[in-house]
Amino acid sequence: MNEELLVDEQEFSWSLSRESLFTFCPRAYFYHYYGSVGGFEQFSNVEELYQLKKLQSLDLWINSICSEVLRDFFYEKPENFNIHRVAKRYFNQGARSLSMREWRDDPQRLNLFESYYGLTEINELIEHGAELLNKSIESLIESGLIDYLQGIPYLNRKNLSFPVSSHIGKIKVWFAPVLVWQEDGLLKFLTLNNGSSNKIKARYSAALHKIYAFNDLRTDPERVVTLNFDLTTGETIALPDEEINLSELIDHVKDNTEEMLSLSSDHDKLVENNFSKNTNNCSKCKFQKYCKRT
Ligand code: SF4
Numbered sequence: 001m002n003e004e005l006l007v008d009e010q011e012f013s014w015s016l017s018r019e020s021l022f023t024f025c026p027r028a029y030f031y032h033y034y035g036s037v038g039g040f041e042q043f044s045n046v047e048e049l050y051q052l053k054k055l056q057s058l059d060l061w062i063n064s065i066c067s068e069v070l071r072d073f074f075y076e077k078p079e080n081f082n083i084h085r086v087a088k089r090y091f092n093q094g095a096r097s098l099s100m101r102e103w104r105d106d107p108q109r110l111n112l113f114e115s116y117y118g119l120t121e122i123n124e125l126i127e128h129g130a131e132l133l134n135k136s137i138e139s140l141i142e143s144g145l146i147d148y149l150q151g152i153p154y155l156n157r158k159n160l161s162f163p164v165s166s167h168i169g170k171i172k173v174w175f176a177p178v179l180v181w182q183e184d185g186l187l188k189f190l191t192l193n194n195g196s197s198n199k200i201k202a203r204y205s206a207a208l209h210k211i212y213a214f215n216d217l218r219t220d221p222e223r224v225v226t227l228n229f230d231l232t233t234g235e236t237i238a239l240p241d242e243e244i245n246l247s248e249l250i251d252h253v254k255d256n257t258e259e260m261l262s263l264s265s266d267h268d269k270l271v272e273n274n275f276s277k278n279t280n281n282c283s284k285c286k287f288q289k290y291c292k293r294t
Contacts (some may be wrong), residue, residue, distance in 0.1 A: 012261060013165070013172035014253050016201055016208075022260055024285070025278035029260075031287045034270050040107060048290055051107045055286040058114055058125060059194050062132045065090045066140065066192055066231060067178045074149055074179050075159045083146065087137050095126045113286055136194070136231040143234035149179070156182040166212040168253045175208045177226075187213050187224045195232035202228055206239050207249035221246065 022029040032053050039050020056064075069087045072078070094110040097103070099122055103111035114120040120128070140146055163176035177189040189209045191202075205228075210221035222241065229236045263274045272294075282288050 011172075012257060013174055014168075014257050015163075015174040016204060018260075019256050020201075022256075025281050026263065026275040027272070027277045027291060028281075028285050028287050030270065030272055030275035031290065035272065047107075049287070051103065051111070052287050052290055054103070054107045055111050055113045055116055058112055058129050058132065059196070061094065061110065061112065062129060062136060063192055063194050063231065065094070065133060066136050067176075069137070070140070070149075070178050070190075070192075071162070073146070074152075074157055074181075077154060083141065084134075084137055087133055091130065091133050095129070098122060098126070117288070139231050139234035140229075143229070143236065145229060145236065152181050152183060158182065158187075164212060166208070166215050168211065168250050171253060171257050173208060173211075173253060175205060175212070177209065185223060187217065187219050189224070189226045191226060191228045193228060193230055195230060202226075202237075202239060203244055204249050204252065206244045207246050210244065210246060211249070 018029070018033065021032055031049050036046055036049035036053040039046040039048075039053070065087055068090055069083060072086060073081050073083060097109045098112060098115070102109040112125060115122045115125050158180040160177075160180055162178075163174050165172055165174045167173065178192055179190040181188055189206075191205060206224075206226035209226050210224045213219035213224045214221050225238055227236050227238050264270050277291070282291070285291070
């Protein structure tokens, strides 16, 4: 794929996951954000790249089920909500689709990295996923988080359109808290991690919430708290305000955006070869099948 693709700098949007992929490997970043564009259309010549872009790891899938279940529970307030049953329903839908390899006809369907690349048999992966989900749901219950959330008055729950976006200067920034609510004069954001929490990312994520609250909700950043729940340990951590530096995040987003955009050859064009390959990460990369041929 050596033709030039156009990039609109005005439309550029930044997120922590975008930055992570760029750090992981600039070439993988190119495939994900540019090379696979349009790959969902029939007869597209980048269908394979799009299929690879949609691959996700087992951990990420389980994390996303937990997020969906919590949002259903918190915002939809259904009668007799049974968290185990709802989680199982989401899980079974995905597992059925994965077993039938529905992703072959529809790349939007679940496809897991571990089975696609033959690291784990599908049945074994599904079994492992079921255990992981069960443990995660137990953590949510045993930690007391579910009871605590149940006590938040319905009118204090802020049902935003997830993921959420805001702006830093002209740069659009995206982030995905699981839940948001008001309590005791504070605005609280809940995020989930599955044992892979990174301190710097946690700080940036908490700073993004403060910037969003200030820009879009007219809320004093000092009244914003981010709670980060670990699905593997059942612990919730809230970073102290001294560790959350808004100026640091703003500078970081601007520098990182400039670095990503500097790889366009002529400020509005992108060429695959400008994005270097980081061959240290190939065994963990979802694009390895395509990349090894190029
Ligand atoms: S296979 Fe390796 S070089 Fe290619 S995109 Fe992935 S990490 Fe980068």
